[in-house]
Amino acid sequence: xxxxxxxxxxxxxxxxxxxxxxxxxxxxxxxxxxxxxxxxxxxxxxxxxxxxxxxxxxxxxxxxxxxxxxxxxxxxxxxxxxxxxxxxxxxxxxxxxxxxxxxxxxxxxxxxxxxxxxxxxxxxxxxxxxxxxxxxxxxxxxxxxxxxxxxxxxxxxx
Amino acid sequence: xxxxxxxxxxxxxxxxxxxxxxxxxxxxxxxxxxxxxxxxxxxxxxxxxxxxxxxxxxxxxxxxxxxxxxxxxxxxxxxxxxxxxxxxxxxxxxxxxxxxxxxxxxxxxxxxxxxxxxxxxxxxxxxxxxxxxxxxxxxxxxxxxxxxxxxxxxxxxxxxxxxxxxxxxxxxxxxxxxxxxxxxxxxxxxxxxxxxxxxxxxxxxxxxxxxxxxxxxxxxxxxxxxxxxxxxxxxxxxxxxxxxxxxxxxxxxxxxxxxxxxxxxxxxxxxxxxxxxxxxxxxxxxxxxx
Numbered sequence: 001x002x003x004x005x006x007x008x009x010x011x012x013x014x015x016x017x018x019x020x021x022x023x024x025x026x027x028x029x030x031x032x033x034x035x036x037x038x039x040x041x042x043x044x045x046x047x048x049x050x051x052x053x054x055x056x057x058x059x060x061x062x063x064x065x066x067x068x069x070x071x072x073x074x075x076x077x078x079x080x081x082x083x084x085x086x087x088x089x090x091x092x093x094x095x096x097x098x099x100x101x102x103x104x105x106x107x108x109x110x111x112x113x114x115x116x117x118x119x120x121x122x123x124x125x126x127x128x129x130x131x132x133x134x135x136x137x138x139x140x141x142x143x144x145x146x147x148x149x150x151x152x153x154x155x156x157x158x
Numbered sequence: 159x160x161x162x163x164x165x166x167x168x169x170x171x172x173x174x175x176x177x178x179x180x181x182x183x184x185x186x187x188x189x190x191x192x193x194x195x196x197x198x199x200x201x202x203x204x205x206x207x208x209x210x211x212x213x214x215x216x217x218x219x220x221x222x223x224x225x226x227x228x229x230x231x232x233x234x235x236x237x238x239x240x241x242x243x244x245x246x247x248x249x250x251x252x253x254x255x256x257x258x259x260x261x262x263x264x265x266x267x268x269x270x271x272x273x274x275x276x277x278x279x280x281x282x283x284x285x286x287x288x289x290x291x292x293x294x295x296x297x298x299x300x301x302x303x304x305x306x307x308x309x310x311x312x313x314x315x316x317x318x319x320x321x322x323x324x325x326x327x328x329x330x331x332x333x334x335x336x337x338x339x340x341x342x343x344x345x346x347x348x349x350x351x352x353x354x355x356x357x358x359x360x361x362x363x364x365x366x367x368x369x370x371x372x373x374x375x376x377x378x379x380x381x382x383x384x385x386x387x388x389x390x391x392x393x394x395x396x397x398x399x400x401x402x403x404x405x406x407x408x409x410x411x412x413x414x415x416x417x418x419x420x421x422x423x424x425x426x427x428x429x430x431x432x433x434x435x436x437x438x439x440x441x442x443x444x445x446x447x448x
Contacts, residue, residue: 003166020166020207023198042159043195044258056235056260062194063261066166067187067211110257131349132255 005069009034010078018065025049027065028075036076036105040134047133050106051075057113076105079112087153088112088146097146099137106133111147120151161197164207172291172327175210176301179323180293182206186325188230191254191262192270216327225286225332230266230325234259243331245284245340249276249358252342255350268311269326271318274352274378276342282308282383283358283375286331290324305330312382337370338362339444341437344377345429347420353378354421355429357409359437361397363445368394372405372438379413379430386412388438397442402435409434 002017009032016031025042028034028051040046042061049060052074079086088111091097098104107130114121114129121129126147135143164184169175179186184206187193196202210216210230218229219240226242238250238259246264253259253267253276267277268288281288288311291301306319313319320326334340344356356377364370369392376384391405415426 001165019163021161021163021197023160023194026160042198044191047255047257050257053260057257058261059191059257061198062191062258064166064187064190064194064209066168067190067209129256132257 003066003069005066007032007065007068008070008072010074016065020064020066022065023061024051024063024065024068024073025060028060028073031065034075034077038102038105040102045134046103046106047110048103048106050109050133052109052113055113055116057110074109076108079108086112087157088115088150091146091150091153092143095142095146095149097138097143098135103133103135103137107135107143111150114147115151115154119154121147123148159198161194162200162203164204167206167208168212169208169210170212172213172215172301172325173293175208175213175325176291176293176323177295178206178208179325180295182208183322184208186210186269188266189233189262191258192266192272210325218328223333225284225330227328227330228264229328230263232264234262234264234267237264244334245280245342245358245360246277246331248340248342249280252276252344252353252356258350265326265329268329269318269320271312271314271316271382272352273315273381273383274356276344276353276356276358276377278308278312279356279358279375279377279383280342281329281331282312282385283360283373284308284332286329287311288318288320288326289328289330290320291327292321292324303327308383309385315381334360335362337364337367337445337448339441339446339448341440341444343433343437343440345433355379355415355426355433357430357433357437359434359441361438361441361445363397363442364394366396367446368396369400369442370394372442374409374434374437376409376413376430376434379415379426384413386434397439397446400442402439405438406431406435 038048040048044062185204187209216229217231220227287305294302342358344353362371410431417423
């Protein structure tokens with residue numbers, strides 16, 4: 001049995017028919033064509049599929065699309081503004097906070113929410129904040145640098 | 159890695175949820191941070207899934223002088239940031255990662271009853287309880303409710319006292335008496351993983367700052383959280399002169415860890431003693447400062 005749901009994705013209301021078992025990650029990628037959200041482990045360990053649900057980072061592979069009917073989703077495609085990349089995205093590029101890029105959409109969503117809640121995190125708070133996202137390339141050094149740089153960029157903007 | 163098909167139910171209120179549970183056999187979905195991995199890995203294939211995420215009346219955290227009542231839809235992060243209970247806060251910071259805590263629920267973790275999880279130990283050490291409701295259509299209209307104490311609630315690994323037609327609607331965590339300190343210590347392979355072993359401790363001092371009561375609950379070292387009352391081993395002494403080695407011996411004797419690929423039984427047994435000593439002395443220090 002399929003369910004007709006409406007998701008507000010990156011500001012646009014999208015209607016879609018999904019079976020109950022459709023994961024939010026698959027709904028975004030396959031039904032809505034938003035392949036920026038990456039799928040790594042599909043059991044909540046790697047963090048690649050992290051998106052913002054009503055502003056809070058959650059695992060889209062551990063959420064059913066039908067559960068979040070009517071809610072607002074922000075994916076990596078929705079982070080950039082009309083003037084280009086967001087401060088978090090610019091900081092990751094500037095600090096080489098990525099290599100292959102597979103984990104990056106999850107990191108960007110997680111860090112965007114982290115810095116909104118805590119605009120000037122300590123090193124420990126950054127590590128705790130990104131502890132649920134795995135990166136197999138960078139060794140995390142440049143990612144933590146990028147988070148601190150993003151905090152600077154955000155502070156300059158306001 | 160896709161969930162098997164199931165019939166999806168999305169009740170709008172508690173009565174509707176209980177009527178569905180009275181009629182079908184299935185699993186209740188709240189935060190889904192344990193259930194959905196099990197579905198994705200096809201370790202579980204329920205015919206029906208009852209999604210309670212639309213029942214806003216369950217998204218509550220109520221604090222009274224007696225304690226904190228956490229509704230079935232209160233997320234870990236909400237309870238953590240509410241500051242409603244010091245030991246709950248200490249335990250929740252050890253539960254998985256912040257992103258998982260945005261979605262997972264406290265009551266869901268209790269019902270999941272993983273013997274290595276933190277929250278069952280908190281309920282056990284505090285002598286808390288879980289409120290279970292079932293459809294009351296046969297006996298009038300109001301839901302039939304029963305409260306189950308922690309000692310009876312956890313019945314085995316991943317098994318709780320919740321019957322198939324019941325919904326866990328809330329959990330009650332009793333408030334701490336005066337001059338009481340708490341601590342939660344655990345060792346995990348990686349940050350955010352389930353613990354190899356963990357201990358939460360509650361220590362209450364009397365008017366002369368002697369240990370009036372001391373309890374621990376241990377995770378990862380038995381089929382359910384193992385609670386041990388070590389008040390008599392503390393022998394009514396001031397915390398600074400308690401023979402912690404004798405106390406931790408009593409804790410070790412009460413546990414029955416099993417070995418697996420992550421740690422041997424002997425290592426877990428040693429670990430639980432060390433962690434109990436640390437947690438108890440930390441809780442005693444906190445109690446003295448209270």
